[in-house]
Amino acid sequence: MFDALFKHSIFKRALKQNLISTKTYNIRDFAEGKHHVTDDKPYGGGSGMVFKPDPIAKAIKTAKITQPDSLAILLTPQGQTFNQKMAWELSKKKSLILICGRYEGVDERIALDYIDLEISIGNFVLTGGEPAAIIMMDAISRLIPGVLGAEDAAQLDSFSDDLLEYAQYTRPEVFENHNVPEVLLSGHHKNIDLWRQESALIRTFLKRPELLENKDISKDELLILKKWAQKIETIIKK
Secondary structure: OOHHHHOOHHHHHHHHOOOOOOOOOOHHHHOOOOOOOOEEOOOOOOOOOEEOHHHHHHHHHHHHHHOOOOEEEEEEEEEEEOOHHHHHHHHOOOOEEEEEOEOOOEOHHHHHHOOOEEEEOOOOOOOEOHHHHHHHHHHHHOOOOOOOOOOOOHHHOOOOOOOOOOOOOOOOOEEOOEEOOHHHHOOOHHHHHHHHHHHHHHHHHHHOHHHHOOOOOOHHHHHHHHHHHHHHHHHHHO
16 A cells, blocks of 8 residues: 555655655564464454554564664554644654554554554544555655755645645636736745735635634734735625
8 A cells, every 4th residue: 555655756756865764564464373363353342353462562563673762653543633743743753653553443552552652634534544654654754854855845835834825826827817916927026925925824714714723823914814804894894
């Protein structure tokens, strides 16, 4: 499943340039017995199966042989919700171990003794943690210096300042009677920066207002919001 990430686009180039490195472990390789069984019925009854602790513990120990200071992360619906701030924090770690849950979950004793952090990518359930791991690896790796190429590319992404990214335009200048904003054609960098700041703020207010709840809004941003509130009030009165 991870080939979709490892063999394409930016991640592929980062691997080739040794900006990042990866290794995958199949939990089944650490299971005992003829059939290498990794799951079993839950104690106390109930539907579904649960990951046995032994194979996961052995896999984590094996991964830590070469990277003893790795942060062990369990991907689970019970974890903290993954976001851009967390991606920045994790990008500064030397090494991460992502444990992909499946079935009804992982034996709780693994979470107690082997896991440093539990993470969820949202309030929904996946068949397995692999897609969640791919999302995290993509989000984290692009924040590592050199991976994106342009030094400020990651800083300008959505959520980097608790805001969505400003609106983007490219050629043609006119598309189906919609024109590119004149300020973007002006070449006036200060005015363009101001327009982009306003665009990011208003797009966030209209599309993801909850992002503004915990944001420290500057005086300039407050003025922009007040100006747009007045515009909206005027439209409503009409």
